[in-house]
Amino acid sequence: MTPAAIDPTVRAEQTTELQIQNRTLEMQLLHESLARAHMQDRLQEAEEQRLVSRVVRARKLRQRAERASMRARKALAVALM
Template identity: 70%
Template sequence: MRHSVRIAHAQADAAVQTPYPTTHHEQDHDMAITAGPNARAEQTTELSIQNRTLEMHLLQENLARAHMQERLQEAEDQRLALRAMRVAKLRRKAERASLRARKVLATAVL
């Protein structure tokens, strides 16, 4: 990428404000590097490029975290579904045993 295009991208990225991190993990990694008031344009550009690189790295971490949360939720849903199936199976078994006991009791009374 040409240097002038990189500078334009870096300046555009610097103009955009990033929202405050929403989670504690993001706050730990919010290491935005800023230039002082008397910094040269090249320094500011380089720092902006570093910030953009850091943001891209954090984007990948956030994506991985979201993916893991989704997988954990799927596993929890699967456990709940299996538990519900076991409960239904045990309920049917208990109903059949109750019916058998009633039949035995009915035949013993007659």
């Protein structure tokens, strides 16, 4: 027979140690999960910011093109008169 089968205190100590290891592992996994969720949020925020930047740049370029078009029309109108 093994000492654990004979002495219940050895079995209780092993069980307690195993429970502590499980809690430690659960806490580690919890921290990893939290870090993963935080990183996912940061990546999503960065992607949204890039999208906003692209939209703002496109709007500025469109306005610049519209102004250039108006100048060209005015210059053409003056040239035809």
